[in-house]
Amino acid sequence: MASLSNSVKLKYIKLGYQYLVNHILTVFLIPILMGFLIKILSLGPDQIYEIGSSLHFDLLQFLGSSLMIIFFATVYFMSKPRSVYLVDYACFKPPASYRVPHATLLEHLRLSNKDNPEIVEFQRRILQRSGLGDGTCLAPANLYIPPTPSLEASRAEAELILFSVIDDLLKKTGTKTKDIDILIVNCSVVSPTPSLSAMVINKYKLRSNIKSFNLSGMGCSASLISIDLARDLLQVHPNSCAIVVSTEITTLNYYSGNERSMVLTNCLFRMGGAAILCPTKSRQESIQIPITPSCQNSQGADDKAYRCIYEQEDTQGIQGVSLSKDLMLIAGEALKSNITTIGPLVLPASEQLLFLFTLIGQKILKLKWKPYTPDFKQAFEHFCIHAGGRGVIDELQKKLQLSDKDVEASRMTLHRFGNTSSSSIWYEMNYIESKGRMKKGDRIWQIAFGSGFKCNSAVWKCNRTITTPTDGPWLDCIGRYPVSTSQVLDL
DSSP states (O other), rough: HHHHHHHHHHHHHHHHHHHHHHHHHHHHHHHHHHHHHHHHSSHHHHHHHHHHHHOOOOOOHHHHHHHHHHHHHHHHHHHHHHOOOOOOEEEOOOOGBBBHHHHHHHHHHHHHHTTTTHHHHHHEEEEETTTTOTTOOOOOOOOOGSOOOHHHHHHHHHHHHHHHHHHHHOOOOOOOGGGEEEEEEEEEEEESSOOOOHHHHHHTTTTTTTTTEOOOGGGHHHHHHHHHHHHHHHHHHHEEEEEEEEEOOGGOOOOSOOOHHHHHHHBBOOOOOEEEEEEOOOOOOOOOOEEEEEEEEEOOOOHHHHEEEEEETTTSSSSEEEEOOTHHHHHHHHHHHHHHHOOOOOOOSHHHHHHHHHOOOHTOOOOOOOOOOOOGGTTEEEEOOOSSSSHHHHHHHHHHHHOOTTTTHHHHHHHHHHHHHGHHHHHHHHHHHHHHOOOOOOOEEEEEEETTTTTEEEEEEEOOOOOOOOOTTTTGGGOOOOOOOOOOOOO
């Protein structure tokens, strides 16, 4: 009971400290203004008139000062970055016929690997703890026995995903194809010629002067990199409209070899994609605005970090993506760098002061204090952590000291759709909206990891309370969530 009482007291002490520091100007200014007002009210009309008469103004000085203020204010507002709005986005919902329950996938693996039951057993154990449910989907080419991945099948999957999400986005926002000025498509593993962005231009007959970009090899954080690129382009091309399309093509992502570090992608990655509309002009239906530029932190100079997610051929010449055992350790270091960058931009003064005091105590006073982890729940109401796997979400929840409710969107996205790579953060945002939790003024932190190795994040602020969507990938299943994903599945 004594420890409980002490913890409650500490909680209220911290709340009082946070309120005092975060509202320090208000706390000090209100007494000063009240004292000034009382002093004015105590003066008589004659005294006030005498004070006013004693003030002398030089007209030329007054005009000069006014012009200087107007000039500097104009320079400030003209040099200020333009706001980039998120009008809306659309997420791909795969056809029900593409669904791959665990039992189906395991039977497929057994039939495809009759000569190597050990690799099947290894993948079964991974699936048991993966956090994925029975509703995830794979491209049809990967479910043939044996699998038949090909460039033609990859193009077919790309067309299905890209065209579906763009069609949905254009319909939801009422945007015409002639109004699209900038197109950015990101897909990490598949990069055909002509590019995926050229495929979109050809399909929708977009303008000949459109600014088109195709990003590949950027991993699961590519959507935030694309958003950052769109933001920079919109700064130099005002009154423009950008569409970002994020996906990962699973057809060529399937690995049919026997290397344990390379079969992990079979167990985690699934079909998915998202399209996002970002203009510089504010529109009535705009739902989000960015608080800060996207924060990018790359660990690529380190050899281990560079190779921890690496596309290569195994000893038999079979191509796949290898995931290193050091992945979680490297992700933790990348997250630490990202927090250091984004913290001063978003954290309230109370958290920054605590972090500074702890740093001074450790580095200068040589005190054996534990490193202070800022309370990011003071800065954000919602967290969209890349659904890279159960281990990734567990690690970030632990490092950021988040509650189960904070990471619910990430866990449920992993369970329902699997690791959809760069688009997963948009499924998570849609989950929050589908639950009716997105309110006006709420702040959202999107954070993702990618090959290279990099950690990227973006911060958005909600312009208006979002009504529960009447469409989207969660429409037919949101009532069943959340579900428990902590148990080991019996497969």
